[in-house]
Amino acid sequence: MGGRRLPRRGRPRTPGAPVMSDAVYRDPTAPVDARVRDLLSRMTLREKVGQLNQRMYGWDAYRRTPDGGFELTEALRAETDRFEGLGALYGLQRADAWSGVDHGNGPGAEDGAALADLVQRHVVERSRLGIPTLFVEEVPHGLMALDGTVLPVNLAIGATWDPELYERAAAHAAAELRARGGHVALVSALDIARDPRWGRTEECFGEDPHLAGRLTQALVRGMQGACPDGLFAADKAPVVLKHFAGQGATVGGRNSAESELGWRELHEIHLPAARAGVRAGAAAVMAAYNEVDGMPCSGNRALLTGLLREEWGFDGLVMADGLAVDRLARITGDKVSAGALALDSGVDLSLWDEGFTHLQEAVERGLVSEGTLDAAVARVLRLKFRLGLFERQHPTASRPAGGAELSKEVARAAVTLLRNDGVLPVGADVSRIAVLGPQAATTAHQSGDYTAPQRPGTGSSVLDALRGLAPGLDIRHEPGCSLTGDDLSGIPAAIAQAAASDLAVLVLGGSSARTPGTEFDANGAALKAVSEMTCGEGVDLAGLRLGGAQYALLDAVVATGTPTAVVLVQGRPHLVPDTAPALLSAWYPGPWGGEAIAEVLLGLTEPAGRLPVSVPRSAAQLPVYYNHKDTEYGGYVDESAEPRYSFGHGLSYTSFAYGEPRLTGRTVEVDITNTGRRYGRSVVQVYLRRLITRTWPRTLELCAFEGVGLAPGERRTVTLPLEGVSGTVEIRVAASAREALTAKGHSLTAPDDTPL
Template identity: 60%
Template sequence: MTLPRYRDPAAPVPDRVRDLLGRMTLTEKVGQVNQRMYGWHAYERAAGGHRLTEAFRAEVAAFGGMGALYGLQRADAWSGVGFADGLDAVDGAAMAARVQRHVRETTRLGIPVLLVEEMPHGHQALDGTVLPVNLSVGATWDPELYAQAAAAAGAELRSRGAHVALVSALDLVRDPRWGRAEECFGEDPYLAARLTEALVEGAREAGVGVVLKHFAGQGATVGGRNSAATELGARELHEIHLVAARAGVAAGASGVMAAYNEFDGLPCVASRYLLTEVLRERWGFDGLVMADGGAIDRLVRLTDDPVTAGALALDAGCDLSLWDACFPRLAEAVERGLLSEEALDTAVARVLTAKFRLGLFDEDPPGPDPDGAGARDAAPGRDRGPDAPEVPSVAARAWDAGDVGERIARASITLLAHDGAVLPLSPSAGRIAVIGPNADSVEQQIGDYTAPQRPGSGVTVLQGVRAAVAPGTEVVHARGCELVGDDRGGLPEAVAAAAGASVAVLVLGGSSARSRTTAFDDNGAAVAGSGAAPGMTCGEGVDLADVSLPAGQRALLDAVAATGTPVVVVLVQGRPHALPDLRDRAGAVLSAWYPGPRGGRAVADVLFGVHEPRGRLPVSVPRSSAQLPVFHNGKDHRYRGYVDESHQPRHAFGHGLAYTDVEYGTPRLSASRVAADAPDLTCRVAVRNTGDRAAVETVQLYLRRLSGGSSWPRVRELRGFVRLSLAPGERAEAVFAVGRDTLSSLDRDLAWVVEPGTVALGTGPASDRTLEARLDITAPSR
């Protein structure tokens, strides 16, 4: 029997898509652009395991198939899924196989389902490895390390039968009051672009497609207010907020997710300018555009009609819905003349193309399901070809992902301030006091959007310190205060612990830990205020007007410092909290961001000098909320500052100290003048470790336009970074290739070009500590 063309794995993907599309009814087409079911509603616990629900079977039958199923294995407080009723790694693989089997066997065309999972910092599923949050990844300034983490997390996801990972990568921390700051790689577009590339490349190595979110500008909402308005011009959008998306698309991302926020009066999911003109026509992107959860339904406020709202989003360039009630009615939109069937075909073709590219049609069909309820079937196999990378076994990938997560945690820990004496700690310190609301909580160091953890898993900072000390060294603990509020009842115990210690490690910061008592919006965001998100100080929906540390934590710091015991402050946080000058109260200050389950061991390794501090700030740390925004690459209008407070950050973007001293020379350019059409040269800078300990130094390259260009220049722009490992006394050179990408800027037509003028190329250890060399860029030679 001759197979249909779409079933022929040797046929080109466009031919297979065309053949399949030509066989589909209008109802089947609408089914392929829908992703309205929560995955945890597709199964239920039954005798001996789990089984498909009648709701899932009805959804498949209603549309003759299913485009995508979101979050089959998602587990968290919002979904209500936990160990009692959810899917572990083996059950998850079996249920994924059961979903595919049902759809293939009960529908006319047997089109497989795209299984879509959240991978915010590891697969958000039971027993999924939790990685440090993206802000922690940003602090590593290490794309190679992150690519390994993305590959390990992707292998976990793929081993459980899923195909697509949803990952926040495109948002920037332009205002740290925004609760989703932890999901960003930082405030800078260049750094975010390099890490986005690493994410896409690592996941692709594991055979997983990535949908990048959120497109676009969501990190620029006014006042740091979640899902609120943005006031972006087109130039700011392209210069800052589209850079990472452009890099991710070029690296091979499978899709982007249209954000909730608006641009120029229209929500992104309805913006033809963003989704078609920029993404498709200018960048040549041929992947998927997915709506954020319920975003299409929000358009009903504009259209007064869900059918028209669905047509508006699809016509703008959205291909795949998420949890909405509008896209299921697209057949009605076609019948009413609100949408052409050709436009619908275009979206369907993109969904089918993604399925063919990811190999769904060529996976080995799942085996028989003898009892239909709970047998632990093998995960669906895949003919990946002789040169494709192997997907690790469940046991192997769990170890690999956890190990690379711990390496990220260590690499991200940033030494913000140091008196040169208190660190590193001695394992034989006599007595160490570990104090604070974040000292002994795995839950508070793993960030938002994490699945429930097995009891006893992970390593807290207190546990990490206890494991690191020598026999005979006593480690005492006191909580001191609550995470939020101004409760001071624990201060006497904390003071007593610190007073008799050689050093006090004070673990402060925030928490994004959700609980069953947290109130949630219909899209899963925590509802802040009035105690609806108890204990949360960060996370989606948890925006702060004041990013200072809570009053109780500040009082604890003052009380412990007043004992005279040397103090080391460790900030476990998901956003940069505003910091006062702590030199009179703390000998050292470190930021650990949310370092993941094993973060306590990583913190201890740096505290005791087992590993040198090498993190660099991916964000600027403000002095107070009153001075926000405070990012490093604003427009250069030579502002003189406030009367009552400095407008400069407490710690600048790129800042990070070591336990040694590193000396920088002046950058040397291979040419002082280049033509705009032939701008290739090199920039070299000598770096020397003048101390007696090893250092891992991140040498940064910034561009500053002095004259020329199509628009007003920025204060500085990150354009490169190189990591050097330096032994005590060692001297090395950081070498930067300077070409079009380094020197380009947006012209009047919003195209990236090298424009004539004079620029300064600066190198140094942070954005506020650079030495510069001038470069003249002349008009094209021809």
């Protein structure tokens, strides 16, 4: 394809000793640390500063040529000339409404690697020492690129309660990233959903630190692999865990707002997932936007250096979030000192900000030491050597197959049955189904924020999947209303279809879809909701209600007397009254989620999901997370204080009986029996209740869980390790947090070897 290769340009004349072919850093057999030291000793201050800058938006680095190839832009040339190289480049493969990249102008699966190769060749040529760049990509729920496999969002991952399944999905995403020439994956994992009004709730694994920690470990294992000799395999990618720390605790559920976090709350709720990720070997973390005790995370030395590096022993990379370093100028007075503060606090790599471009001046003015700068540069270079970029600058991994089926498998595991009065699964007496609601016949709103444009025909809607899986049924459709607004004009037609059917399937929910008309902030967050947006970064809600017409549609369909099953496609728990006999949440299940939902409705697949967050009765109740402090938790005069559905809740099409738990040392055993007539999966959940503590305890804390699938009548003994349990506690085994409140407790006194 024309336009892919550029004429070679002469290397710039730069002060410094010439590079010898026998330089240690060029020797792939030399230890990584020795290569880093050798290369660092040859670099000028200007070159060092360049390695810490990630200034460009990747989509500004190239353009399509008339013959369908790519050419590099003057913006990229200017950026590489600025520091005689390029430390990292963000979003070369990114495609969405913010970047403006789509199938007409961006790289797809067939040419993404060629574009990465073209850019990398240019960067190496412009670097006096031949230092390659890091290609950093968003992988929030699959690779955010054209033709990348879209997975269900993190909240759906949390609903699976299945770390092994997620590990496989993460490995697939890493392989896709590397096959396209990308190197580093940015993945949300550390945010804990404490207020579902927050638009980024969809990016959280849930409200519980133990659940988030288990899934973060799975993420790191899946993406990074074993890393023999410290090196990444060609199909594995270092992961940047976002966001460190406490970003889910902002006041009022408002994005990037202030937080009111004490050090103990931070440690008990918001740090365990990060600790689990660090122990699993995560290559990097991203400093969050929020502040902790008045100091933004990107300038918080106590957090990034005192805790992360010195106490936890983390030796990986710390990246700032987009433009976060420049925000520190509100404290320091200017961007030069803001960059110095971030670097001295522990940030190694910037993201789009100006502050780090002035680090040479900051060093020369004595605002930060060159030794501190060298330590950060060494961490960047170490990651490049671990990736083998000095030897393998061109992509060598092949694109993995089976992405769509894997995405559908995760979506199946996430569908959560919240209520069922015998309506589901669809019975033999049902011959006509009315499939209604604004989410019924579209895939456009099945994926979350940070999703690339999909090719026409990708995925399946609930309507199409039902028709395909049950061709013998008479399936009628009317949308009834749209996701937002109060237009009721379509409801009469929906009522007519419901009244003439044996079953109504009402598919409601929200949307994180960004359209080309969306207004974006400088960091990619939505400035204001447009079209049907009700969730995602920058789209926070004061309440948790659906669009007004959706409630009118629900009331009208239920009033027909036709048995009704409501399916929620959503990125946060929305408020839905208990008026329909059956209620399922599919979260944002991805493009193929319609088929997963249809399989559960028809009984071809068992509902296996469990709630990763508590579902409130109203936003006025918040917070309703289960692991609150063990105080006299009274109700309201006008409302119950309890959630409508508790953390861990989820029904099956069969029933289970739990035996008496048995404690043996640091393990708990329980017998579980499938007492119904169908195969099913239950999630055995182990909670602890602290009896003697140094500070006021929480009511309950999840400390172990395991999913178990059983045939009808089958009984199995499940053994769960009680890792990290210390002090005098009660152990309770149950199927949800609400059931654990009344379950019989079993006392255990364990060595106090895990201080908080």
